[in-house]
Amino acid sequence: MTFRSRAWFDGDDEVAMSHRVALRLDDADRGKPVVGIADTASALNPCNIGFARLIPEIERGIRDAGGVPARFPVMSLGEDLMKPSAMLYRNLVAIELEETVRANPLDGVVYLANCDKSVPASIMAAVTTNLPSLLLLGGARAAPLFDGKPLGTGTDLWRALDERRAGRMDDAQWRALERTLSCAGPGACNTMGTASTMAILTEVVGMSLPGTAGLSAVGDELTVTAYRTGVAVTEAVLADERPASRLTQVSLDNAIRALAAVAGSTNAVIHLAAIAGRLGLEAGLARMDALWRDIDLLADVEPSGAGLIHDFRRDGGVPALAAAMGDQFDTTALAGDGRAWSEITASAPAPTGVIHSRTSPVATGPTLAAVFGSLAPTGAVIKTAAASPGLLTHTGRALVFDDYADMRERLDDESLVVTAEDVIVVRTCGPVGVPGMPEWGMAPIPRRLVEQGVTDMVRISDGRMSGTSFGTVVLHVSPESAVGGPLALVHDGDPIELDVPSRRLSLLVGEDELARRRADWRPAPTRHLRGWPRLYAERVLQAPDGCDLDFLAAPLPETRPFIEPVVGRS
Structure with a gap:
């Protein structure tokens, strides 16, 4: 088949030669697909810092499947340090990804995403460019013991804050909590925060490999998943299998229902709306509320339950959740490996602990x-x-x-x-x-x-x-x-x-x-006079429309063409 990258590399003129030299292609690489690795690892983002060790495995998977890996850096969106919020930059990273992919000889992409906003930004870019692609999610951090209980990042901090403000937690206990949090290591929050929620929904809509949401941020399972993701994206390029075939209205509705079944982060409501806006699909609040009304809580994970995301994964993860949801999950939708969810749920384990059956839910719905x-x-x-x-x-x-x-x-x-x-x-x-x-x-x-x-x-x-x-x-x-x-x-x-x-x-x-x-009433004076914050404030949509920029959202799929660059001298 003809790969997109061949427009850069085929030919004997000086332009094609300079392109081959720039990517350091040897004769053995010529004619192979080029698979980008969108690297969001950063010391400023503890959720994503672990990707550095996984990139060699992704590259090995791409090469073993017949591709050429090409890592490129991406702005890393970390919740811990970015002010006023990483949400301000979600759309900027989606633009950066879209334009980097558009302007370069890439045939497919592995998106490295883990912290809250890096996941929707990657999906928004992936569905807009519509090149063969998957996300590799970086996993959840450990849960060290605090006062004899596994520490749920985020949730237990908010509870401790109230204890401290009420005078029931002294300075020594507060410092001990900080030391324990520091021992949790890299990775995303281990409760049903936005990162874990988006990991689950990414798997549901077929943008990551099935069975991978909730992995530990350290350990062999994630290393193996990195290799498999490199292989899977390269195979998708060879088969010309693209995100639009997986992320449909059916899979989006599955994600909306799954969000309710796990009582996931309300942030996901905005992100799903933004993704839908890129595709011309429907994810308005009225539609979401209608889909949520008969969904009970099936995942016993903090803050709405007692367990952590590692427990959810050990209990079967998304495949077990989808099976437990029964006819509330449309199994004709495709998973990230190209299989129908019906095939995956057929072999999913029965709920035994953290994931509950519909006949014995954690709580009756609606959860949202x-x-x-x-x-x-x-x-x-x-x-x-x-x-x-x-x-x-x-x-x-x-x-x-x-x-x-x-x-x-x-x-x-x-x-x-x-x-x-x-x-x-x-x-x-x-x-x-x-x-x-x-x-x-x-x-x-x-x-x-x-x-x-x-x-x-x-x-x-x-x-x-x-x-x-x-x-x-x-x-x-x-x-x-x-x-x-x-x-x-x-x-x-x-x-x-x-x-x-x-x-x-x-x-x-x-x-x-x-x-x-x-x-x-008079509007407040403009806070920012220049740069990205000003553009954002001038063009951002409201929350029910996903907070995308108005010129990035598409009312209909046919109005969102991905314009290929003219390849010639730079």
Whole structure:
């Protein structure tokens, strides 16, 4: 067959010669497909740093399958250090990947992704370029013991924070927690955070090899998977098998349902919408809510359960989950190795521990819900599985915060006038507001209330929260406050009604008063005058549309052509 890279390398003129020299092709390599390795390893990103040891295995797999490996560096999106949020740069990395692939002689790609935003960025680029490709996921970090219990990264930190703020954890215990976290080593969070959620969904939609989500970040299994992924992508190039054949509306709907079955990160709602937007598929909040309604919680993993992602993998992983979901998972969809999921689920182990059957779920659904109403005209999201059941129907007065630093300071002020019945509103932290939509939505419980034993309150935000977080938190309120959404009009003391069973979020203020406030509202001055943040704020879509840039999302598949470069002198 004719490979894309041959447009660069075939011929005897000076252009083809210089291209062959640049990639150091010898006679034995000529005519073979070139498979790129998109390397996101970085010392600034502990989740992805382990890829450095896996690249030789990927290269060996590519060569053994008849290809030529070509590693190239990619901006690494790490949640731990990037401010205000790695989410600000997800679209930038998707652009970087798309343009690097477009401009170079690549016939297929192995995308190295692990930390939260590196995964959707890779999938967005992969489905846009539509070259044979798979993701290699870097696995989850270890779970060292703390106070005799395996430490769940993220989730246990948030719980410890409340203990410290309540005076029940002293300085010595806090330092001991830090030392224990440092011992966890490389890899993604080991709870059902965004990284683990996206690893599962990547496998569901056929963009990674089946049975690989939840692997340990260290050890032989991941090394073998790296080799197999190199082989599989090279074989896909030879067979001309592309992501569009796997990532269809059927597989996307499977991912939406699987997200609910594991009570996964609410961040995945935005990422699935962005991926759908690149493909012209449907993943609106109304559709998601309809697909979530009859899905029970089948994965007993923190923060909505008790286990860790390693336990999920040992209990059969995604194949066992898909089998347990039964007719709620369409097994005609294709997995990452090209097989139908029906073939994979036929040999999947029966649920025995962390993965439950539908007849004996961890909890009844829905685990996620979309709400609409006067405070969220185009929708908002709540993870009901991590919320307090008694707060899912609640009316309280608003306590409003426009600034993150101010919120953290005032919530620790013992003189703050607040009750457990109040509704904390955190705004100006949406896609445009910061920009980048950081994970500021799970506001801490006010210190005075924590000391009284309060563990949850209704919190409402146009921002996001970590997948490792928990509580009755309504997120992604749209339109966001920075663009004049109703959230911008809320005043302290306004009554707000949350009614999750009715899928309603309402600001109980008269229309005349809201009209007066709307007439007085003015957008905040632009935070960034140049560079990527300015472009992002000017062109980013709202959360229900995936927070992609408006010129990258495609309304229909036929309107998203991948334009090949003209190959000639550079």
